[in-house]
Structure formats: structure tokens, C-alpha cells
Amino acid sequence: MEERRLLLAVALSLLVLTAYSLLFPPPQRERPAAPSAPPIAGPVAPSPSSPPRAPGPAPATSPSAPPAAAMPAVRDDRERRVEVIGADIQVAFTNRGARLLSWRLRRFQDARGNAEEMVQAAPDGPRPLDLETGDSAIDAQLREALFRPSAAELIVPEGGKATLRFEYTEDDLEATKVLGFPGSGSLVSLSVSVKKGGRELAKKVLWGPGVGNPTPAEMEVQGYQAPQGVALLADGVHRLAVDAMASPRTLPTVQWVGVEGHYFAALLVAPGGRGGAELRAQSLPPLEDGRPRQAPQAVLDLGPAEGPALLYVGPKDYHALSKLGYRLAEVVPVGEWIGPIVVPLLGLLRWVHGFVGNYGWSIVVLTLIINLVMAWPRHYSIANGIKMQKMAPEMKVIQERYRKVPLLDPKRQQMQEEMAALYARHGMSMGTQMMVGCLPLLLTMPFLIAFYRVLQVSIELRGASFLWIPDLSQKDPYFLTPIFMGLSMLLMTRMTPSTLDPAQQRIMLIMPLMLMGMFLWAPAGLNLYWLASNLCSIVQQGATLSLLRTAPAEPTKKERRRK
Secondary structure: OHHHHHHHHHHHHHHHHHHHHHHOOOOOOOOOOOOOOOOOOOOOEOOOOOOOEOOOOOOOOOOOOOOOOOOOOEOOOOOOEEEEEOOOEEEEEEOEOOEEEEEEEEEEEOOOOOEEEOOOOOOOOOOOOOEEOOOHHHHHHHHHOEOEEOOOEEEOOOOOEEEEEEEEEEOOEEEEEEEEEEOOOOEEEEEEEEEEOOEEOOOEEEEOOOOOOOOHHHHOOOOOOOOEEEEEEOOEEEEEOHHHHOOOEEEEEEOEEEEEOOOEEEEEEOHHHOEEEEEEEEEEOOOOOOOOEEEEEEEEEOOOOOOOEEEEEEEOOHHHHHHHOOOHHHHOOOOOOOHHHHHHHHHHHHHHHHHHOOHHHHHHHHHHHHHHHOHHHHHHHHHHHHHHHHHHHHHHHHHHHOOOOOOOOOHHHHHHHHHHHHHHHOOOOHHHHHHHHHHHHHHHHHHHHHHHHHHHHOHHHOOOOEOOEOOOOOOOOOOHHHHHHHHHHHHHHHHOOOOOOHHHHHHHHHHHHHHHHHOOOOOHHHHHHHHHHHHHHHHHHHHHHHHHHHOOOOOOHHHHHHO
16 A cells, blocks of 8 residues: 555656656857868777777867956056145155155244144154055055056145045055045045955055154153143043053044154044044154153044045044044043033134234233132132131140040040130131131132143143243243242242241242243243232232231121121
């Protein structure tokens, strides 16, 4: 029974297959024409499977598919310099590797009066806008390749845009680098493509080593900031000194990454606002002292994101960077808690300069404005100090009486009662004394610290002259401002009412001299600010003391009760 079913199943299967082949025959393949046989000469050699043939050339076989045609080579015939000239910049490339040679800021001048150079003078090693693909052989080929530029000289029209294109093709390797320079604005678009055999490769773009070429005079100024790595992550700006880059630091997600100095920065904005990055140190040739040098280098992973990266190379100008977006203004260290005061003061300093025309006198005028605003709280602080000075002898008597009493002894409560009675006799409240004495200082100190920060980050002071000072961002060449600042602080200390004993007062007189020594190499703009602020305080202190001497004494609480 089972055998019959098996035979029936086989028969039905054969029937279905036969019917399918008859209904749907396979397509007929075209047979290639047989090549004409060559003429046969001589006797035919015997063969066990075919009739004997005469020896001769083998019959022609059908040729295999030809290899893919190589791409036509695209390269320049010699190394050449390519320049881009705009209203504010003058940029130079070499077509060897499409690498950056120079980036000059025409609105800023160095010590020799030339346009400020942003590219570090490093003859060997990687240069700005070099490419990395992860393949060392391809990277070396791209660095030495003679790219063909779209123009030998490019003029960026005011209010327009100009595009510079570099192309290179050799065998199956294609590379293009396209830069778009705006006529107004400072963000340069950067598009990069590297293909191997028609397949797009991973790619990274570099900036470095460093940014700018600081002079020895700039580096010896107190507070000088050497070039360092900087990046904007999700939790804010991160800064990394060269010493911390012994091994490359990988940053998985950044909005921008770059290298910053004290006054200038070069920042790469990731395509789409998110990308991987890396900060590393690069060795530089030693200077005359023979010591090894290193400079920071920023690497941005362009990734698969569509759209170009953006490049900013220029001053750390808070207001200009705020207009560009991408949170670039956060590269200016205005401070987190003090920033809301620093930013308006930056604008106010520029506004005052629009009327005065000199940044040295602008500092003096703005310092005077700040001191006028703070004059009323300071008046109360000085008056409170005079009252404390009058009651100091009686206070010391009470403190001496309880000097040997332990802090936890109940007799300490009696001391507090006597102190409260002393305050009441002088028309003062012990509970509010701390607030009255400290509140004026708490109100004025944030503004003084904020203006100090303004002078540290203000790019406008760089190269600004004032009287005998050629550059307010560098030290006073004759050290006059720090000396006058120390002497004015000494005079102000002697005029300030104090409850300290003579030994402590002598120690306080040493502080201005110590500060004067510390500020000898500080920027002249900071010393000018401290000097102007001290002079304003001396004038106000003298006026307040004069008013308090001529004013009738206020009656105490007992006298008011008797009346």
C-alpha cells in the first residue's frame, strides 16, 4: 500500500514538472558566432578523443570582461601658492596637500606693524586643514599631492561670497576640499571628500599647532595664557592645557573644538552641530634656549553628517561671536556667576570709547562711573567704620575682661549683654551691625571684580596706547602705573578708619607694597584701572570724613529719651 502511494506521488511530481516545462519554456540564450578556424597545415596529430589536427595557433577564446577604466588624473604640474584676500583676512594656501600656510587678520597688528598671523610657524609636521583618513599611506599621499586649485588668487567681494576648490585624482584615489569665504562675517564653510575606488572614506580635519605667534613681551605679561585646547560639550566649555595632552584626548560629542590663546582662537564647528573630536599635543622645533616645545592641535571628525563644517579664525570678541551663533561666544571666559555683569560692562566700555576715542581714558571714565554708582554704599561703610573706631576702646575693655572665660561658659552671655549695651549707647544695633558694615562691600565688590575681568578679556585693549604706554594689554614699560597704584593704596589704607591695634595696622600697610610688587608685570590696563579706582576712593573718603566732622553728632538713645 505504501509503495503504491510512493509511486503515485513520484508520477504526479513528474507530470507537474513536465507540464511546467511545456507551459513556461526557459529563454533561449544567444549563441556567439563561432570564430573562423585558422588554416590547417601539415599532418594532424592524433588525439584519443578527437580527430587529429595539425599543430598551429590555439583557437581564439572569448575575451574576459575588461577591467574598470582608470579615472583621469587631476593634479597640478608644480607646487604653487594660492591666496584669498578679503576685507578682514588675507589667507595663503599651498597646493601641496591643499594646506594652510598663513591666515592674517588685517584689523590687528603684531609688534612689527604687520597683520596678525594666526598660523604657527612650524616648518615640519602637520599643518592647519590637513586631512586624516585612518590610513597612514593615504594620509601621506594626500599631504604630498599637488591639488589643482580653482584659482591662483581669490578676491572675496564685500557682502558676497567666494569659493575656493582644490581637486586631486590619482589612480582610484579622489580628494576634494572646498572652502567658502563670506564677504561679511567670519565663518568659513569647509567641505571635504576623500574616495578610494569610488567609496567615501572616513575623514578628519586638523587645526594646529597652536594659534597665533605670541611675542616674548606678550608671554612675560602676568596672566598670559599659552595656547590650549578648547571644546564645547553638552555640559559646557572644556579647556585642556598642553601638559594634559601627553596622550590624545578623545571627545565623543562636541559642538565645536579648537585651539585658543589669550586673545585669539581657531574653532571648528561640527557639521550638524554634533561630531567627534580629539585634542592632542604636537612637538615644535626648540627655540634658542634649546628646550623642547609642544603646541595643542584640534582634530574634528567630519563623520557621515551632511553639510559642511564651519571654521572660525579670529579674535575672541564676545559681541562679534554672539552674532555668529553656535555658542561660539562661550570661548570668551567672562565667568559663570560674574558673566551677567561682565558682558554689559564690555558693551559699556566700547560705548564710552565711542565718545572718548582712547581706551586708556575710557577705562578712567568707566571707573569713575562705577565709583559714582557705588558712592552711596561706600559712604555708609566709611561712616560705620568711624563709629566702630570710636567705640573700639570700650569694646576692648569688655573683651579683655572676659578673655580668659571659656567659650562655652555661661558668663559669655554676660559679655554679649555688655556688648549690646555698648552698641546701644552709641546709637547702633549689634544685630544689624554686620549687615550695615558688610553690605556696602558686598554690593561694590562684584562690580569691581567684573570690571577687572572685562580688562582681562577685552580684545580692544590689545595694541591700544595711552600716554606713555604703547600697549595697554602689556606691562607698563616704565612701571609707573603699578608704582602709583601701590602708593595710592597705601594712602587709602592710612585714611581708612580702623579698629585694629598698631601692630596689625603696620601689617596692613605692608599689603599695598606687596601688591605693587605683584602687579609690576600685570597688563598696564589693569594697573590703570586700580590706580583710577584708588584715586576715586581717596577723594570720596576725604569728602566723607570732612562731612562727618562738620555734621552735628547724632544724639544717643538716652539723650533722645531725655528730650
